[in-house]
Amino acid sequence: MNWVGRRLPRTEDPPLLRGEGRYVPDIALGARAVRFLRSPVASGRIVSLRAPAGLPPGALFVTAADMPEARGIRPALRRFEYRAVEQPILPRERVHFMGQPIALIAAESAELAEDLLEQVELEIEAEDPVVGLEAALAPGAPAVHALAPNNVIVEGAIRPDGFADAMAGAVHVVEFAFRSRRQNATPLEGRGGVAEYDRATGRLRLAASCQMPHMLRSGICEVLGLPEADLQVVAPDVGGGFGQKMSLFPEYPALVWLARRYRGRFAWIEDRYENLIASAHSRDQKHILRAGFNAQGQMVALEADILADIGAFSCYPTTCAVEPLMALAEYPGPYKIPSYSVRARGVLTHSCPAAPYRGVSRPVITFGIERLMDRAAAAIGLDPVEIRRRNLHDVFPAKSPTGFTLDEGSYIEALDEAARHLDIPAFREAQAEARRGGRLLGLGLAVFNERTGYGTPAFAARSMEIVPGYEVVDIAMTPTGEVEARIGASPHGQGLRTTLAQIIADRLGIDPLAVRIIHGDTDRTPYGWGTFASRSLVVGGGACQIAADRLAAKLRRGAARLLQCGEEEVVLRDGLAVTGAGASIPLREVARIVHQRSELLADEVGFNLAESGSYDPPGTFSNACHGCIVEVERETGAVRILRYLVVEDAGRIINPMIADGQVRGGVAQGIANALLEEIHYAPDGNCLSATLADYIPPTCAEIPEIEIHHLETISSATLTGAKGLGEGGTIGAPAALCNAISDALAPFGVDIAEFPATPPRILALIRGRRAVWEAA
Amino acid sequence: MKPAAFDYFAPRNLDEAVALLAKHGEDGRVLAGGQSLVPTMAFRMARPAVLVDINRIEGLGHLSAQEGQLRIGALARHAHFESAVTPGPLGALLARVVRHIAHPPIRMRGTFCGSLAHADPASEWCATTLALGGTLVLRSAGADTREVAARDWFQGVFTTAIRPGEMLVEVRLPVLGPEWSCGFAEFSRRAGDFALAMAVCALRLDRGLIREASIALGGLGGRPVLALEAAATLLGQVPSAEAASAAAEAAAAHCDPHSDVHAPAEYRRDLVRAMARRALAQAGVA
Amino acid sequence: MNKREVVFTVNGETRRVLVEPRRTLADTLREECGLTGTHLGCEHGVCGACTVLVDGQPTRSCLMFGVQAEGASIRTVEGLAAPDGTLNPLQRAFWENHGLQCGYCTPGFLMLATWLLERPTPLDEEELRHVLSSNLCRCTGYQNILAAVRAAARELDRWTESAPA
Incomplete structure (x- = not known):
């Protein structure tokens, strides 16, 4: 039975159709509600910031001054004249975009937290902001960050030899200058997290609506100086992401910090207003193209000048270079272009930071x-x-x-x-x-x-400080014959549980319903990356295939011993190990024997049916x-x-x-x-x-x-x-x-x-x- | 995005309701369908201290034609207009207009009078009531009733001639005889959204000539407006494409649209021309 | 805090809750009744994710306060499947037609479509699109949602081909 290639209905769906899915807001019940005070201005200096008078018992007001140990978010890139601008979890002195979190309130209910937000005494001395690419690059424009005096945070260029000659040889030269406007990925569920301190173990647990749980853990631990073993990050059902939920946002470390400092349970459920103004934007770009064609209409040279408005801060882990440098690297696309000359710049402005959005x-x-x-x-x-x-x-x-x-x-x-x-x-x-x-x-x-x-290798070529790429799958068959596959990748609605199960089922000759894909939990899965760059099925699927093949080999070895035949004679299909002579044994029986009658198979198989596979294409x-x-x-x-x-x-x-x-x-x-x-x-x-x-x-x-x-x-x-x-x-x-x-x-x-x-x-x-x- | 706290009352009769409104004055707001009020409360742009929920009051949902007037009670929901509420051009116009108001779930709760009270610049009912020369009936404590003509009702964005303590209990629209013909057209970028521009017209023909004409425009910012110059061009004319174009040009030339994130003013002016022409075409002027 | 007692039924079960008047019906269902199948996508009445049936009518539960539900009969997504979890024909049609991806908008679409399929008038293509344009989905591109409701309407004998234009 071939499962790959079939329109198998998704195993994810029945609970979602019954309203029994568990998204972050569904597990927030009973937690203290956190709301962020957000900057009302695009640029300014915080003159004073004081708690609401008469904070009720149980309510908390937290500013940067309360968390001196927290570092900022520091995405890094080693090339392309990248300026390592740091984003504070909560700012001490300056705000850089409208909607930037400044302080937080935790209270018994979201309603009350919002009441208290209105009573925070905030004085900001507003300054003229830099809005839009043209303003940012104008001579004498104020610098959004001192680290990047001309507001260019990253710049890449390729200037090949012979380009001018190639262009000069063109019969037709065509130009095209254009603008793409800023967009928001707008997943129907916004961002959000529930952070909890477990007093029994001293560990922290963050459930977050995210695409990269392991990376989120690494990022939070880096910011807060925590051992990664002390933080569990879980991505439960995720209501869409499309790239927006890849990044480490300041709200998450703040939430974990709260849970740790106050040994409690805190939930931040982003509302639509926050999502639209302060999550992540994208595609705010301006390109100028010039292409030379020969008499036959073949392009002989392409020149591109790319500007991307990346907002006020760089995103973690990809960095804000992801937009300009992807444009730089991939412009020629499907076309044969003999000579390509390009410059791409990421430009800082006082606006919501840019981050990957489907297609980047x-x-x-x-x-x-x-x-x-x-x-x-x-x-x-x-x-x-x-x-x-x-x-x-x-x-x-x-x-x-x-x-x-x-x-x-x-x-x-x-x-x-x-x-x-x-x-x-x-x-x-x-x-x-x-x-x-x-x-x-x-x-x-x-x-x-x-x-x-x-x-x-592809990500390493970008010279990011954090290099994603591989996936690891730990696979095991239980004593009752189901397969558990644990993977660091983490879907947000694409049906990866179903497709990975189809791949594994074919390799092991079992029904996909007998496969459990375990994902979205740093405690239960090997370190891995997540959902982005159209990779989950290719990379995760490859790792599943490798791991499943190893498990299949083990099963065949065990079955061969039990069926008294050569390993090469055993085929796995329909949940059975079958020999050419027609003898067979159910795989679940092999699994039971491996685990519970290990004296029979330990020499061939060892004491378990666990394997691991990794893939890095x-x-x-x-x-x-x-x-x-x-x-x-x-x-x-x-x-x-x-x-x-x-x-x-x-x-x-x-x-x-x-x-x-x-x-x-x-x-x-x-x-x-x-x-x-x-x-x-x-x-x-x-x-x-x-x-x-x-x-x-x-x-x-x-x-x-x-x-x-x-x-x-x-x-x-x-x-x-x-x-x-x-x-x-x-x-x-x-x-x-x-x-x-x-x-x-x-x-x-x-x-x-x-x-x-x-x-x-x-x-x-x-x-x-x-x-x-x-x-x- | 949670509303600020308020006190809630659900009176069982109109006297109680207006007494509550009298007591709370500027702090009190009527909650009918809530489909416009509640979102503004979620953003805390509206923060009434008291909500007087009128949904449990008997006898406010009436929709009846009497003495040449269609009387629309405070709890008549948008959805009620989807099939003609009165024979003739009026019922047909209202049935056409209502399909443009948001979406079915909104139409089932939202009310006609609520739209007039909220006075969104892009409200279909507001422009329609203005075009038809409707009358608004207000009640206040002590059984005092006041009537306001539609042309005096709209004062600005979300601003009307209502006074503290008053409640809009009924809107009356003239029932139109068969000598009348009407049209409505609007343009929105997404299904069910507020229109960027709309036009409503009502014309009376007598022996082949237009004898009375009224055109209202909405969605232009501020408040709905009567396109008086445009209507004037039609008087005495035979319905024709030229007459429609001249009226549409006049409507575009004399309106004063605003700019926002959806469209610049000049684009809205173009839409006024197009929508006026479409509305007139529906009314047989083409 | 000025909380009030409100009594209503949800999926046939009587609920007695204590809420502030400002708590929306959506939050009341989620927080007070623990019925988290009703999702909030925008809290300002645009996305329709929180659609439930109130006395038989599709209602954006973010645009109604819990206190307004006194005496009401409410239906939510949790009431659609059989008690043993068996999906009803509409839910099954969503499953078979891949009418959901992340699933966040799904309860709202299911409740809207439930109303549509229970109306006395049969459903045609134009009305289907008109009514389903009430809600937003960000994952599917809608085609499979429309296909699912069409399939359920056919199965329930509620579908009629549109008159030719």
Whole structure:
């Protein structure tokens, strides 16, 4: 029985469907409620900070002065002129963004804690903030942190020899300058934690809505100077994360500090206001591209200048370099670009810090290069499909100009498949007909590859002080025959328990329901990393496969002894060890004997059925082509998506139902990024997008049916043949949609150079008004 | 995001309710559907010391046409309007408008009168009541009743002509005969969201000519407004696309929209033109 | 603290709780009744995660105070499955159609859809989208949620194909 490849319903679901899931707020009952006093201004000096008069018994007021032993959060990077800006858990002197935690109140109820917050006496001398990239880089701009006098916190560049000659040799030069606007990942459950001191053992336990429990423990212990053995971090059911829950935020060490200092149980459940203004933002970038093409429409040189507004502090552990440097490293994407010159800078401003959000910079660079391709196609007189076909990698493995090895993919096939499904010639006729009637239809494509499932060497190349990458799985069969697999990776809704069980079940010839995946608990799992970078299934799945194979070998050895045959004759299937001659023994019987009749098998198997496997792959590139057809309403600038399709190649698909769910969910976030969602700041640094009426994730009325077509290029770069696909949906959508909108707007001689492409921006283009933002 | 503390009363009759409002004056607020009030309390932007919950008062949910007026009681919920509450153009207009108000769960609790009392600049009911020349009926302690015309009701963002101690008990809309035709259009970026602009119109035709016209605009910030210049362009006209365009241009030219995170003022002005044209088209002017 | 006693039923069981008037129904259900299946996603009435049925009507429980529930009959996600945990047809349809990922919005969608499927009028595509646009989901892209409700409606004989446009 092959479980891999089947649409197995998720084992996670029944409790969630009965309302029996346990998210952090569900285990907060009875804990003292913690609320943070947050800075009302973007920049300023704390003049005085005093507890509310008449703090009721049992309530606590804590400031930086109470926790002198706590260090700040110090993400580190050893290269790229990185300035090691430190974020205090609670600031002593200065505040750097609106919403930054300044102090905390703990009280009997959240209501009461919020009452007390209003009574804190806080005086801040506000100073002029640095808001936005342009202000931060203006000559003479004040420095957000003295460590970075020009507000550049990180800078990378690649200046290859011969670039100028390559560009000079181009027949066509195409430029594209654009802006992507700030966004918030907006998981439906915000951040939050419950910290508890166990008086019996002296240990601390933090349940947190997080994606990387082991890293969170390491980070908290580093800040508070605690032995890691004294802190257990648990990620229970997590209500979405999308990257936002990777980082170490000051609220978590503060919570653990409270539990330890007051030997009690404290809960901070973030509300939506806090999540929108003070969790983590992303994608606030400005790029300037210049590309040279030869007469055949092949790109000969690409130059990119990348700016990312990273907010007031750097995130831990990835550092704020993750956005600019990912853009720098991955811009060439699926294209053959002989000469690539780039500079990328991360820029400090007085705003909420940036951190990874699904796709990180790739929705932005894919928008950049795919819009550039459409501009080039128009300039050169080529069809958008043809220009891509002439530039896509078609021989694998291929080398990227920044040194990546691109494993086998289906770049051109995916493009052709998408073009075929869209029936472009028929669309062009419909478009022409519609234009005659005054209607604006457009078709857009986006081709990209997605670097996924990469291990330690890839992260080490970033020169981060903390290098993630591998996963370790401890696997064991119990005396009653179930398999427990313990893994440091930690899902937040992707169904990893089901997919890992499918992989293990195939290797051991058992039912996936007999596999228990144990995750999200530092006490019960080996040190590992978590969910990010489309890696969990590739890396965790590989480690599961290795561990399961070792366990299978042990089981075969034991069974061979019991069945009196050679080990090589034993096959595991349907919960049995079976010999070629047809003899068999249930695996649970082997397991029972190993544990409880060890005198029979100790020589072959030892005293348990435990094994360990670790996996640290080089990385693999999945690829996809998104295609869509939109209608733009001439009077309002509204965009209606008439068709959206994805041709996805993520190698071997472990569970097609779950894979499609990732694609659809990703595309929905991409559509939101492309059309709807934007965090606004006022010139005074006040965050204006503080409710879900102002920051607007889509409803089902805005998301169309999404057609998915799979190609399966089995990767030789991963053990299971699978590639990651968690982020791809989000990566492709802004480019595909904005290309389609630009195609619709072609009669006006304008195109999209900013996303989200909101109705006001689109109508401004149609009306020939100055765009809200004009590319430099 | 938890509301500030308040005292809670759930009176069983109107006299008790207005007595409580009289007693607490500026500190007291009526809680009807709560679908606008409670979110503002969650953000502590509203922090009434006393809430007078009127949901247990009998006889406030009426919706009846009498003497040429549709009387809408304080507890008539939005959802009640989804099928026509009165025959003719009025019931049809209200049924069309209500589908744009938030979402079904909100519509089941939220009330028509509550929307008028809250006076959100983007409230569909506010613009509609203004366009139709409705009347608001207020009660205060001692059985005093006061009537206020819709055009005098709206004073600014969330600000109305209500006085401390008063309760909005009924809104009256004129029942429209078959010589009337109406239209409504709005634009919002996401299903159920507050509109960035909306237009409501009501026209009376006599022998093929427009004899009376009223157009109200909402979603522009401040308060809903009558597009008087636009309505004036229609008088005496034969319904036509040209007449609609001229009225829509006048509406756009004379309105004074605001800018916010969703849209700059100039975009709202474009929307006013488009929405006015659509509303008029529904009313047969196209 | 000025707490009040409130009596209502949840999933058929009488509950007598003591709450401050400012405590929302959502917090009352979660904190006083221990029914944590009702989730809070925004606390300002936009996301719909906290949707429960109050006297048969879908209600955002963050926009109602616990004290207002006096005498009310409330249904929450915990009341959907059989006492032995067997999923009802709607829950099963969500499972089979992969209508959830992180599961945080799921109780709100289930209660909204429960109301939709219990209405006397049969459900069609337009009404399905219109009503389900009340709630936000951040993981699934909605397609599978719509498919799940459609499947349940068919199974319960509540589905009707829309009239052709």
